[in-house]
Amino acid sequence: MTSVDGTKAGAAVEQTYRRLSNALRRGVYPPGSRLPGERDLAASLGVSRSTLRLALARLADENKLERSSQRGWFVRRNIVGEPPSTLQSFSEMARARGLRPRSHVLRHLTRPATFEEAEQLAIAPASKVLDLRRLRSLDGVPVCVDSSVVALGLAPQLADIDLTDRSLYETLDQDCGLRVARSSYTVHAAAADDATAKLLEVEPGDPVLVGEELTYADDGSLVLAGRMVYRSDAYRFQADLFRPVGD
Structure with missing residues (x-):
């Protein structure tokens, strides 16, 4: 009798797991959203809370869900990040993970460089x-506020190109004949200000990751200075680190 009951319980967990997996795949619970409370969710699925918890734990093990002890179960967000030691544009990172990148232009302005920008970019x-x-998003979820200052002496065509839903790196290559080769990149933690929080749909003061870059073409020319503000729950930075060989 025990083995029959155990088989039934296992089948109930499997069925619950599959139903929840299908719901996640269909977008019933979007990335970042909170699932209904366990009592309500178990009732809607017609299973016990113990069965539900086993199915939820399995989805958490697969990194599809995460649990907050205070707030309940949440759908994990899609997280982007450069592969170790590989320079990719935001669009390239997204496409490599099967995600749909979008870019909404917030400002596209030709102007004189400030003294600080001129020094950064080694221009007069x-x-x-x-x-x-630009505001960058993945599958409709805002992920990054991306600000770039580009030396137009190297890429004058950019002044007249609409960069909505376009990769800046790819545009520099295809339309301006400049292939981005490397970037000097730093990352630090910060708190979202009111304007950034509104764009990223987070609360003011929530943690964000700020990436700052100086980007070079393959001929060594400094092309742009950039600043990217990422939601901390949607971006991860990776790097390969090597120790010097001792004598």
């Missing part, structure tokens, strides 16, 4: 630059 003060700011 007041040289023309493109001041570009």
Whole structure:
């Protein structure tokens, strides 16, 4: 009798797991959303809370769900991040993971470089630059506020190109003949200000990751200075680190 009951319990967990997996795949519970409370969810599925918890735990083991001891179960967000030691654009990172990248242009302005920007980009003060700011999203979820200052002396075509839903790196290559080769990149933690929080759909003061880059073409020319503000729950930075060989 025990083995029959155990088989039935296992089948109930499997069925619950499959139903929840299908719901996640169909987007019934979008990334980042909170699942209904265990009591209500178990009732809607027609199973016991113990059966539900086993199915939820299995989904958590697969990194599809995560549990907060205070707030309940949440659908994990899609997380992007550069592969170790590989420079990719936001669009390339997204496509490599089967996600749909979108870019909404918040600012596209040609103006003189400030003294600080001129020093960063190794250009003369007041040289023309493109001041570009975009909101980047993955599958409709806002992930990053991306600001770039591009030296237009190297890529004058950019002044007239609409960069909505376009990769800046790929546009530099295909339309301007500049292949991005490397980037000097730093990352630090910060708190979202009111304007950034509104764009990223988080609360003011929530943690964000700030990436700052100086990007070079393959001929060594400094092309752009960028600043990317990522939701901390949607971005991960990876790097390969090597110890020097001792004498």
